[in-house]
Amino acid sequence: MKYSEALREAQAQIMRYDESVFVCGLGVPDPKGVFGSTVGLEEEFGPKRVFDTPACENATVGMMIGASFQGMRPIMVNQRLDFTLLALDQIINHAAKWKWMFGGVQRVPIVIRVIVGRGWGQGAQHSQTMHALFAHIPGLKVVAPVSPKDVKGLLISSIEDDDPVIFIEHRRLYDEEGDVPQGIYRVPIGKANVVQEGVDITLVALSHMVVETEKAGIALKEKGISAEIIDMRSLRPLDMDTILNSVKKTGRLVVIDDDWKLCGIAGEIIAALVENDHKMFKAPPIRLTWPDMPTPTSVVLESAHYTTAKDIYEASCICLDRRVDPALFIDEEREQPFSGPF
Amino acid sequence: MINHDLKKKLYKEMLYIRMIEERIAEIYHPADEMKCPTHLYTGQEAVAVGICNALIEGDVVCPYHRSHGWYMAKGGDLKAMMAELFGKEAGCSKGWGGSMHLVDVGSGVMGSSSILGGTIPHAAGCALAFQIKEVENVAIASCGDAAIEEGVFHESMNWASLKKLPVVFVCENNLYSTSSPLGVRQPPVEIYKRTVSYGIPGVRVDGNDVLKVYEAALEAVSLARAGDGPTLIEAMTYRWREHVGPNYDYSLGYRSKQELEEWIEKCPIKRVSDVVSEREEELLIEGFSKEIDEAIDFARQSPFPKPS
Numbered sequence: 001m002k003y004s005e006a007l008r009e010a011q012a013q014i015m016r017y018d019e020s021v022f023v024c025g026l027g028v029p030d031p032k033g034v035f036g037s038t039v040g041l042e043e044e045f046g047p048k049r050v051f052d053t054p055a056c057e058n059a060t061v062g063m064m065i066g067a068s069f070q071g072m073r074p075i076m077v078n079q080r081l082d083f084t085l086l087a088l089d090q091i092i093n094h095a096a097k098w099k100w101m102f103g104g105v106q107r108v109p110i111v112i113r114v115i116v117g118r119g120w121g122q123g124a125q126h127s128q129t130m131h132a133l134f135a136h137i138p139g140l141k142v143v144a145p146v147s148p149k150d151v152k153g154l155l156i157s158s159i160e161d162d163d164p165v166i167f168i169e170h171r172r173l174y175d176e177e178g179d180v181p182q183g184i185y186r187v188p189i190g191k192a193n194v195v196q197e198g199v200d201i202t203l204v205a206l207s208h209m210v211v212e213t214e215k216a217g218i219a220l221k222e223k224g225i226s227a228e229i230i231d232m233r234s235l236r237p238l239d240m241d242t243i244l245n246s247v248k249k250t251g252r253l254v255v256i257d258d259d260w261k262l263c264g265i266a267g268e269i270i271a272a273l274v275e276n277d278h279k280m281f282k283a284p285p286i287r288l289t290w291p292d293m294p295t296p297t298s299v300v301l302e303s304a305h306y307t308t309a310k311d312i313y314e315a316s317c318i319c320l321d322r323r324v325d326p327a328l329f330i331d332e333e334r335e336q337p338f339s340g341p342f
Numbered sequence: 343m344i345n346h347d348l349k350k351k352l353y354k355e356m357l358y359i360r361m362i363e364e365r366i367a368e369i370y371h372p373a374d375e376m377k378c379p380t381h382l383y384t385g386q387e388a389v390a391v392g393i394c395n396a397l398i399e400g401d402v403v404c405p406y407h408r409s410h411g412w413y414m415a416k417g418g419d420l421k422a423m424m425a426e427l428f429g430k431e432a433g434c435s436k437g438w439g440g441s442m443h444l445v446d447v448g449s450g451v452m453g454s455s456s457i458l459g460g461t462i463p464h465a466a467g468c469a470l471a472f473q474i475k476e477v478e479n480v481a482i483a484s485c486g487d488a489a490i491e492e493g494v495f496h497e498s499m500n501w502a503s504l505k506k507l508p509v510v511f512v513c514e515n516n517l518y519s520t521s522s523p524l525g526v527r528q529p530p531v532e533i534y535k536r537t538v539s540y541g542i543p544g545v546r547v548d549g550n551d552v553l554k555v556y557e558a559a560l561e562a563v564s565l566a567r568a569g570d571g572p573t574l575i576e577a578m579t580y581r582w583r584e585h586v587g588p589n590y591d592y593s594l595g596y597r598s599k600q601e602l603e604e605w606i607e608k609c610p611i612k613r614v615s616d617v618v619s620e621r622e623e624e625l626l627i628e629g630f631s632k633e634i635d636e637a638i639d640f641a642r643q644s645p646f647p648k649p650s
Contacts, residue, residue, distance in 0.1 A: 048473075048474050049474070054497070054500055054501050054504065056498075056500065058493065058494050058497060059494050059501060060463075060497075061463075062460070062461075062464055062498070063463045063466050063467030063470055064467060065463070065464050065467055066404065066464035066465060066467020066469075067468065067470050067474075068467075069402070069447075069464065070402075070471030070472065071471070071475075072474065089457060090463065090494075093455070093457045094455060094460055094464075098453060100438055101438055101443045101453065102438065102443060102445045102453045103435045103436025103437065103438045103439070105435060105436075105447060106452070106453050
């Protein structure tokens with residue numbers, strides 16, 4: 001099943017048994033149904049529970065908060081994460097604060113689905129990840145699943161959660177296939193996934209970067225290097241225990257983060273590890289992040305902007321003090337190119 | 343239409359809120375037991391009281407930082423409010439909110455926000471939920487005149503009009519945002535007329551006339567409840583004391599003592615004081631005073647929350 005279908009199935013299955021759940025956002029009921037993730041929901045659940053909204057992200061989040069006061073569990077969808085920045089007042093000043101500011105008297109069980117763009121010249125305002133910004137805020141939960149199985153299980157957990165959840169999806173993953181269990185199941189928020197066990201080096205990534213990291217893992221394996229690959233899945237809460245246990249074992253770390261370096265999650269992970277025990281590192285840890293500039297549009301510039309499997313492979317070799325051997329590397333040609341327009 | 347009993351009820355509720363606010367002003371300094379920014383409602387009582395009396399059980403209000411009047415008018419518990427102002431565990435928000443963040447879910451007081459316009463979409467969202475659930479309740483969004491300048495006000499109006507949501511927007515126009523007068527912030531178009539572009543009714547009322555506010559609220563609430571969509575009520579009023587805190591602030595110079603005195607002449611409580619005899623008034627004051635004493639004692643004696 002595709003990632004997009006897993007998203008749709010999670011919503012449909014929950015909506016069948018919980019009448020308090022509704023889905024809204026610009027384009028939710030349109031024929032393309034947010035890249036397939038809401039297709040057919042309006043037909044099944046009707047326009048009262050699946051509907052288009054005006055283009056007013058801040059009021060929409062505010063209205064989801066208000067609806068949640070009346071026992072609803074709203075899901076809001078933004079076709080690009082960047083649009084969600086218009087709603088930071090309601091997300092940060094309101095949704096995130098409510099449980100705390102009123103001593104737990106009112107809760108805000110809302111899910112804000114946001115989609116990160118990449119490729120086909122999405123450019124500076126259609127490709128931001130911003131997960132570190134949201135993860136900075138107490139009162140929010142932030143997840144960014146990569147596999148179809150996790151995206152369904154985590155969306156179900158997010159809808160059932162009593163806190164506001166920023167649910168970060170990636171446009172490039174929408175057509176990725178994977179096994180997805182039938183029926184309702186939950187992937188817990190706040191639990192990382194060890195995608196591949198290894199002993200030589202720990203590679204920590206999230207969302208689409210897990211795909212690149214897995215490719216790098218294959219190349220490293222061919223070089224005889226056993227990499228442990230960890231998919232964060234959740235940024236708040238962040239599962240530091242899983243990362244800590246891994247780095248204690250390997251002593252080497254590369255964090256791959258589709259985001260800017262300053263004040264990012266990669267730095268946060270390394271800082272938390274150093275605080276715990278700085279002696280666990282056999283070599284300086286490495287952060288692989290975006291250059292310190294917005295995403296460019298031209299295909300050549302854009303390609304240079306993103307971290308690739310090759311970059312991860314090379315950084316791993318450096319961290320392991322091993323010679324970089326490009327001949328062993330399985331090139332990124334394996335990736336299906338993304339064709340737009342959106 | 344408004345009988346004597348109702349008029350008396352409105353009077354009593356306004357008097358009660360006035361006495362609470364004035365007592366807070368009296369004891370705020372130098373005791374400094376209430377260590378939170380406190381925006382007093384003195385002078386504006388007719389708005390919350392007039393609006394809330396047009397509501398029924400299940401209706402909700404989503405207030406803003408000048409929250410005491412709305413909280414009390416909608417049936418909030420005074421002891422829990424006082425304890426909140428004192429930062430105590432027994433406070434309505436368990437000491438986490440303070441004066442600007444009051445809540446009483448059972449009475450229909452949704453949490454109040456200190457971000458301008460912050461709870462306007464919350465009211466629209468409550469109304470959306472009422473519509474989805476097919477219950478005939480109404481939500482009130484209350485705000486001051488500066489919130490009209492925020493984008494979220496217009497976003498909420500647009501959506502509420504589009505879906506005919508059962509929400510009533512109440513703007514308490516007290517002419518100032520902190521010390522910035524309306525004229526330096528908005529073009530000379532009356533706030534209630536902004537609704538023209540959204541195709542919904544906008545009305546301006548004398549916000550110091552509780553009967554007029556009540557009548558306007560009754561009409562707006564009936565429309566909303568009947569599925570005929572939202573209304574904006576602009577209630578012209580005036581805060582007597584400083585933006586935040588217990589003092590008078592005409593000495594700052596942004597408004598004159600004469601202007602204040604003119605508005606004090608238009609006191610909303612005095613305007614309906616003929617509903618009670620002098621003796622009745624004395625008894626009311628005595629009773630309310632005792633209740634306020636008890637609430638303050640309760641707040642003082644309550645334990646602080648424990649830092650965890």
